[in-house]
Amino acid sequence: MEAVMARINLVLVLCVAAAALMASFVAAAGEGAAATAKELRRGFSVTHDQSYSQFQPVLSDPTGAFALGFLRVDTTMLDLAVLHLPSAFPLWRAIPDRPAPWSAAASLSFDGGLVLTDHAVNKVLWSTAAASASAGDRVLLLNTSNLQIQSASGSSADVVWQSFDYPSETIVQGQNFTSAAALYTFDRRFAMRLGSNYFGLYIEPPPPSSSGVAAAMYFKHTALEAKAQIVAGGGPTYARVEPDGFLAMYQKEGPPADVLSFDTFNRGVRAFRRMTLEPDGNLRAYYWDGTRWALDYTAITEPCELPTTCGAYSVCRAQPSGRCECLANATDGSGCATAAAPAASVGGSLCGTTGGEVGGLYRAVRRQGVEPVNKELLGFERAASAADCEARCERNCSCWGAVYSNGTGYCYLMDYPAQLLVEGDERKVGYFKVRSLEDEAAARGRSGASRVKAVLLAVGVAAVVGAAAFGAYKVWDSRRRTAVDARRQMGDVDDGLSPGPYKNLGSFSSVELTNSFRR
Incomplete structure (x- = not known):
């Protein structure tokens, strides 16, 4: 009996093994069919x-x-x-x-x-x-x-x-990022570019490039050059995410000219890494821990330093951090985009000022106690006073704003629409060119009224010309009838009813009538 049971168990084992082997072949075949x-x-x-x-x-x-x-x-x-x-x-x-x-x-x-x-x-x-x-x-x-x-x-x-x-928003470990490339967010609002010894984050100008708005740098990291020097003319620099947990800048292979450490730097974490320029304009690094992307680095940690926290024509308050208010005539940052047109709709002339007010669709807004959060990245000049600083921007067709510091005498000029503004002390005085939707609507209304006036003027002129033409016709017709009556009395006219040459017809309208009748 035991021998029979052993044989049955052996058969069962062989059947199970055969079924498993067959299943593996089927799975392999299915995988091969679906494989890319x-x-x-x-x-x-x-x-x-x-x-x-x-x-x-x-x-x-x-x-x-x-x-x-x-x-x-x-x-x-x-x-x-x-x-x-x-x-x-x-x-x-x-x-x-x-x-x-x-x-x-x-x-x-x-x-x-x-x-x-x-x-x-x-x-x-x-x-x-x-x-x-x-x-x-x-x-x-x-x-x-x-x-x-x-x-x-x-x-x-x-x-x-x-x-x-040709990266899009992301670079991965081992990928050389050069000045010939750029990272863009999907909506192309923000970009990351590499300079000669730095990399920067930028607010991109709206298309077309002839809009008169420059790219605004809002973050910059400069190489420390502690282990290697970047030589001018020594070739292009490039950046690379390294597996040890840092972003390195090189000019040639060897010791890096700069090391930007991630949180896991030198911790022995070996994983696949990426660095991404994200939709909010921040640059972040991650590593794959097997189940998720673990955050490893954030370039901008203060909300007021991000261009998306408050947006255009807004002021960011550091306390409480990230609270926004409009640059003019509002207290809630959510309404700034509707109170003033965003950068994507800029255009027109920034010149032609009269009495301190900007011409065209732009008006001047002045505010005390504000300054650019990225002022270290802006160009600045010495100015004698706030009025002098304002005048320099007012006369400059590519200047969108200026902030004057009474403490230092520096005049910071902005070549992009007002944003990245934060609270400053009362010694800071700002002057900004703003295009509001209300001004644009009023301009459209004025344009519409001008078109109506032009149409009415054209109709009036046409009416006058028509009346004059009708009067001239009446005078001509009266003279014609007098001449016809005189010739009838002399027997030269037969009213156009008898056969004869065209010269005997009383008028050209008779020619049209006769030809029409014949057709």
Whole structure:
């Protein structure tokens, strides 16, 4: 009996093992069918599949941690992105100038260069063609999240194009960030750029670039150059997030010229790291701890130093921190954007002042006890008085505001619409050019009234001209009738009713009538 039971147990074990083996084969086959490509070759093309809710993968890296594919942005728009799959965070995006809706009949193709096309309108949304002069032979996604187009050259491969050279909002560890690139927030309101020995955060001017507004730097980090000197003319500098937990600035490989420490610096935390310029305009660093992105660095810690805390034409109060009030005629910061037009709507002339008031759609606003939080980053001049400082800005067509310090005699000039203002002592006096919606509405009303007056004037002129023409016609017709009567008495006129040459017809209107009758 025991032998029979043993044989039955053996059979059961073998069946379970066979079932498990079969299940593993099925799972492997299913995974292989659903797996994305590891490499794209010339002639590759894939169509956007709307059945994917958020992300449609196309190409993956060797580790399976990253993927290139179609990404749904802001619930309705389509983009091309490299995703960190465990967190679904986009590390790189193509960001077309005119993005297509998620429902678009789009495709991604490779024939030497990557091309994202909207076939519904037969338009290229984005491509790598403008970035590379030569064509590549294959596309790879490396285990660093770097998307590369490579060309086969003998036994080696040359990089024709790579996403690391064209970052969007994020740089990752091992990625060189140079002055040839910039980080932009998705709405392009803010940017991060690298200078010769510093990096800065900027409020971007609204398009077009001819709007007369300059980029406003609101944060600057300068290299300490403790371990290496940055030599003028010695080549471009670059910054890189290092795995030990810091952002380093280099001019050449070797000791860094600057080390910006993160919270985990030298703590032995080995993890994948990124640094992102976020929608609020702040620069933050994170590392992936296996389940979430752990915050590791924040560039701006004071709310009043962030441009999004209060916005344009507002004053930020340090106590309580982050409380906002409008620059003029309001106490609640929430109404400043409607009381005065934001930077995106600026335009027109900043000159032509009369009696201290700005011409066009702009008016002067003066306020005591305010100063720019970024005054160390602004240009300044010595001025004899607050009136002298104000006059310098008033005469300057690119000056949007000026703040004078009675304590130092410095005059700080702003070449962007008033923002990043904080409370200062009463010795600070500010002068700002503001375009309000009320002024704009009034200007539109005046413009509308001018158009009505022009129309009424045109109608009046037309009426006068018509009356004059009618009077002239009456005089002419009276004279014609007198001449006809005189000729009838002499027997020369037959009223145009008998056959004869045209010269015998009484008037040109008779010619029209006769011709019309004949038709």
